[in-house]
Amino acid sequence: MTLSLKPASEYSISFLADLMTRGFEGYFVPIHITEAVMITMLRRDGIDLSSSRVLVKDEEPIGIGFIARRGWTSRLAAMGIVSNSRSGGAGTWAMQNLIEEAKARGEKEMVLEVIEQNTAGVKLYEKVGFQKIRRLVGYKLENPQADSAHDLEEIDIRDLARQVTYHGIKDLPWQLSGTTIMQHTPPSRAFRLNDAYCLISNPDATDISISSVLVKARSRGAGLSGVLLRSLFAKYPNKIWHVSPIYPEEMGFIFEQVGMMPETLSQWQMSLTL
């Protein structure tokens, strides 16, 4: 068996989308990557296809490793191996090579998030040297009752992204960082209530995702995030609200105070100093 890595930029988007779908077969949540989903992922997360790799066994593509890059830091944005090629050391071999390539590019840190319950994934990343930074949690709430509709001011997503970059914690997970928030576009919408800010996915849909919540440091501890979220629930009634498991555990109170229920899946935010 000969393993090799080929630049993902040598393949079509639809091929990569299909290979990623097959690499995540039997995953904790169903993953179906279409060409459109992949294009959004590439743009929003800053994935660099010329640094991303298709894992090839003999002549056959058996997996993908998507690499996103910003300055001195890269992120393993997705890693998946087709089910019949798993648990044979291919994942370890690919990770070791991806780390060497990041070092050769002059980077100083590689980051990733992995589902805590994904034994093989956590084992693999710890084996190649990644360390846990913190647990990331998610929440859900159906049809919350809310009557206190304060006036929410709609703002440009770019202004929210600037606030997150300036006031948010410095090592936020990639998807919550100001740089990623900056890539969100309508129909997503950003709102402000005094010193509290949030970003939500298309509010016309039945399911709405809360993609960012920020309270400026000077106004923290006064329950402003709860007022903001309850106002959102009142503005858009009869919705199912989702918070992906990408929020630092210490931010969980924001969602618990408005009655949101923890998701069963959580993630580890991990980092490797190169």
Ligand SMILES: CC(C)(COP(=O)(O)OP(=O)(O)OC[C@H]1O[C@@H](n2cnc3c(N)ncnc32)[C@H](O)[C@@H]1OP(=O)(O)O)[C@@H](O)C(=O)NCCC(=O)NCCS
């Ligand atoms: C996670 C994944 C990339 C690992 O690749 P792989 O080729 O299976 O990994 P390896 O064979 O190199 O094994 C890595 C470690 O995980 C362990 N492992 C592999 N499969 C396992 C399983 N089913 N259960 C528990 N541990 C497992 C191995 O024992 C090895 O540790 P060890 O060397 O200490 O024994 C692969 O399983 C996969 O694609 N899974 C589906 C998608 C996914 O979970 N991606 C990661 C999301 S961040």
